[in-house]
Amino acid sequence: MTYDLSYVENRPPNVAVQFRERVRDSADLEAYRYPVGETWESVTWAETGARVDRLAAGLIALGIEPEQRVGIASGTRFEWILADLAIMCAGAATTTVYPSTISEDVCYILADSECRVVFAEDEEQLVKLREHKAELPHLAKVVVLDGSGDGDWVISLADLEQMGAELLERDPSAVDQAIAKIQPDALATLIYTSGTTGRPKGVRLRHSSWTYEGAAIQAMDILSEEDLQFLWLPMAHSFGKVLLSTQLAIGFPTAVDGRVDKIIDNLAVVRPTFMGAAPRIFEKAHNRIVTMQASEGGLKEKIFDQAFKVGLEVDRRKREGKPVPFLLNAQHALFDRLVYSKIRERFGGRVRFFISGAAALNRDIAEWFHAAGIVILEGYGLTETSAGSFVNRPDDYRFGSVGPVMPGSEVKLGDNDEVLIKGPGVMDGYHNLPEETASTLTDDGWLRTGDKGSLDADGYLSITGRIKDLFKTSGGKYIAPSAIESKFKAVCPYASQFLVFGSEHNYCVALVTLDPDTMTGWAEENGMPGASYSEVVASDKAREMVADYVEQLNATLNRWESIKRWELLDHDLTVESGELTPSMKVKRNVVEDNYKEHIAALYA
Known part of the structure; x- marks a missing residue:
């Protein structure tokens, strides 16, 4: 498998430059759309760039210095992306907090990372910060996305933007100077793994890790400016960040709405060409469709069941290189009109593929969707590898595997068939945890994933489970x-x-x-x-x-x-x-x- 590695080798030096280049190259094209009431509003790259500049200048006006941490405690929304890009352009480092995180863990994350400023979504997030204000001596300001300031510790997003506008009037090059200082190995993101055991661990990821992720997917040539992404994934998770980096590298527009209960409704309205999701979303969609058909009973249920019996058989024959008999092919075409096309319409009717990550996707569910004409490309990575390390390709995917390693990275199997990864996406280490870092990273730069796997002759990886489980x-x-x-x-x-x-x-x-x-x-x-x-x-x-x-x-x-x-x-x-x-x-x-x-x- 060959790729144009020039995208990886000649990628921008940091995320801020990557963003600025996208604003320059795609100024008048749509960058984002987001819901306002029952309608969707759209902004261009130029409009996004102007707002990000003002917010970045606002952070600089607050005294934020290079690599200092700025938190975001919010669900997925357009303002989350603005805040993250502003933090990047100010030379600071984003620390992510799930909005569902309990206040004690929020306090731990913000204290351990020494966050100086936090973007808080609403009053619910603000209450958590107020409860622990005495334990957060580094936290100088809170910027609320919804609501107004208190004239002291809390300011609004509009207040921050106004502060930035005033700074840029006095010093038009303030943000340019901050961006010029950002080195490729500078800290860009501190993501605390939600951790299935013990306290969350802060994963230190460089600017060059994120620019690599976008450039590596660009080198695969699977997406273009003509695509449209629907983004609902929690942005506190590294999977969401990879999709942002990919957007900056390639330039497609993104529709943003983190409300999980609105995913199916939004897909029908937005009609995206691709979307990233965790397996649970596909499980729930599959279960909902199957149970709805079962509840209808009678002829409709029989047609539905026969459609998938035929679809799975046609797929099996094609994978094995066997011919599809004329009668079976005719049945398949009929069922495509009666059943499969209606399922595709539930997802907007234009999806070229979904990308599944964050956990293992059941093969039977992947094959069920494929029988309906919906391709799910399974991928794999960890927060410690900037999320994206492996992904199947639209023109060469294998059920049960997470695909080959991304261009520019390496993989091998260690003791007990543990998957080891090396490449630009691998973390610097765990924040304030040198012993944990030493036990996870080898002296020669390989990351021990803790996952057991197997590699086929073509380098496609299959994950067989967590070694500790x-x-x-x-x-x-x-x-x-x-x-x-x-x-x-x-x-x-x-x-x-x-x-x-x-x-x-x-x-x-x-x-x-x-x-x-x-x-x-x-x-x-x-x-x-x-x-x-x-x-x-x-x-x-x-x-x-x-x-x-x-x-x-x-x-x-x-x-x-x-x-x-x-x-x-x-x-x-x-x-x-x-x-x-x-x-x-x-x-x-x-x-x-x-x-x-x-x-x-x-x-x-």
Whole structure:
């Protein structure tokens, strides 16, 4: 696989220059669109550049110096992007905070990073800062995105922009001078991993890491200025930052709205050509479509089921290089008009591909979407590698793999088949944690990912699980729980979480939670309209339904992997309970500790 590496080798020296070059080259083209009430407003690159300059100058007027940290505690919205670009152009470093983060962790992140200024979305975020103001001596100013200032510690976004405008009147080159000082290896971003164990760790990422990410995707030639991105991903997560870097490198417009409950509605309105998402979004969309068809029953359900039987068979034959018989091809064309096209329309009808990252995508779900004519390109990376390290290509993708390594990076397998990555995207280290840094980075620059993987003859990587999550049964068999959990979510359209345990036991057990939204419809169809979630999942019907799906799952597993006993919890796991990270990953150790008596009872 050959690429034009000149994009990587000759990339801009820092994110601020990368942004300025995009503003220069695409001045009058659309940069962003965002919702205002029921309509969408659009801004050009030139308009975006002017606002960013004023906000960057405002930060300089507040006394922000090179590489000092500025926090953003907000959901995904246009103002998040403006704030981040302003921080880059002021020569400072962005520290990201999920809006769902509890106040104690917000305090820890802002104190550990020594943030001087924080962009806070609204009163809810402001309350968290006020609660811990005494513990944040470095925090000089808070800029609220929604609301007004207090005349002292808190100022509005408009106030900051006005301060910047006044500085630029006195010193028109203030931002230019700040940008000129930014070296490629300067700190650009401090992202605290939400961490499935212990305190969050601050990952130090350079300007050259982010310019590399955009340039590497540009070198793949899979996107152009003609594309349109829909961006909803949490910008506190590195996956969202990669997509911003890619936009700066290539110049396509982006529609921004972080409201998760609006994703499907927005896709129909925006009609993007691509979007990044976590697997849970695809799982929920798949489950919603399947359960809606099942609820209709009759002829419609039979047509739907037959359509996917045909679609999956046609795909299988094509992958294996076998001919598609005339009759099967004719059925496929018919089902495309009756079924697949309607599913594509749900996503706007123009999507060339989705990019899935942040966790493993179940192969069955990827194949189901593909049968409907929707391509999901799975990728892989860590916050510690600036998120993007591997991605499948639209013209060469392989189900179950995360693709080949991105141009300019390297991969190899270490002890116990651990995936090791080397390249410009790899972090400098963990903030204030030299021992953690030393245990993660080798002396010659390889990053230990903690993930177990395999590489095929063409360099396509498959992730087989987290090394620390693998466990051994008392019979000596190794189990990768995430693979089993992913299979159950593909089999059961009502599943939310499925947690497998069995270390040093002679069989595996599971804790099960169901998706509250999907179960509302199920309850109505099963004679329980208006019943609470806990009442629904406690019913004999719900247990019988789950039992049937567990039986289906076990039919696909080795004997030693099969789930012998399970328990259906009376509530779903949440971020607020501390059982999920803000990026919706399960904190397995927390769940295991919280439900140790339940798990023990399954072995009684």
